Each structure stands twice: as structure tokens, then as C-alpha cells.
Amino acid sequence: MHARSDGQGRPLAFIPTGGEVSDYSSADSLIDIPVTTPCRFLSKKGYDSDRLREKRLFRGILPIIPPRSNRKEYIPYDLKHYKDRNHIERMFNTLKPFRRIATRYDKTRKSFLAFLHITAVKLWLAFFVNRT
Template identity: 60%
Template sequence: MHARADGQGRPLGFILTGGEASDYNAVSDLLAMPVGKPRRFLADKGYDADFLREELLLQGTRPVIPPKANRKAPPACDFRAYKDRNRIERMFNRRIKQFRRLATRYDKTR
């Protein structure tokens, strides 16, 4: 599950992909959502790719993605701005994980 959230951590939309699908596949759908153009794209290391960074910069969005550990020449990352990503993690916890019983039909059996 991939989510787009605003600066306050409120969900704007979700994209569902298969568990084995790469994170890159959801980026174009996330950016195509009919909400305002983002100034920054905060994402985890799963989204670290040169083509994605270039695409975001061409669209006027600053990528804030930490580099993967196996990179030869890691690009710079604004780790101060990356700390705001915890709002998205809290959004997943608050909005999704607490209501997973409804989505996946987990019920107590008697």
C-alpha cells in the first residue's frame, strides 16, 4: 500500500500494489492524483532511483529520499526534512492499522 499525504500527515489517497511489486510502480499514480502539486516527495529507501529523482526534479518536486546503502555515489538527502516522514508513518498507524479488522475481516472467535 502506497499513500499520498499532505504536510500534516492527513491521507489524500492510496494506491494498492502487489506485495512483490516494486515501489517505483506506484509513484506515477501517486503524483497523478487530483490534489495540489507537492513541493517535496518524502519516501523511504525503496523509492531510491536516479530516474525517479530526475522525474521529480523535472516536475518541480524536491525528492527527499535517503540513498540505499549499496550506492557508489550516494546523492544528498535533507535528513532534517526527512524527519517529517514520521507523520506519514503515524498516519498509517492511526488510519490503517487500527481499522485493519474492517478491511481484512479479523474478528475474535468465541
């Protein structure tokens, strides 16, 4: 599963894929969702490719991706901004308590994606409710 989140770690979009699908194949469709264009693209080493970096830079998005260990030339990245990627990891950790998502009980992609959206709504509601 691939996801896009905002700066606060709230989910914006999900793309469920198979386990054999490479990471950077779904990056373009996550960026193209109709929300504001991000200024930085924080991701893990699995998204490290020259094509993906060039596409992000062409659109005005700064890719902050650590280089893979087998890369011939080292590409520097901003470690200070990369530390903000923990918001994305926290977003995934808020999804894990929902047993239906963690174990993927749903047989079809459509029903799994629907439950991901229901879970995202539940996570977003906490930001709209008056907590006083």
C-alpha cells in the same frame, strides 16, 4: 499499499499493490492525483531510483529520499525535512486500528480500496468537526 498524505498526515490517495511489486512503480500515479503539486517528495529507501529522482526534479518537486546502501555514489538528502516523514508513518498507524485494513479481509482490490476510502473519510472528519 502505497499512500499519499498531506503535510498534516491526513490520507489523500491510496494505491493497493501486491507484495511483489516494487515501491517506485506506483509513485508516478500517486503524484498525478488532482490535488496541489507538492514541493517535496518524502519517501523511504525503497523509492530510491535515478529515474524517479529525475522525474520529480523535472516537475519542480524536491525528492528527499535516503540513498540505498548498495548505491555506488552517495546522494545527499535533507535530514531536517526527512524527519517530517513521521507524519506519513503516523497516518499508516491511524489506519492499523481498523482490523479490516490491517488483516486485509477483503477478497477483491475494489472492496479493499473502498474501505480504505471510508477510513480516510473517518480520519478527515475529525478536522472538520467543531471541537468546542
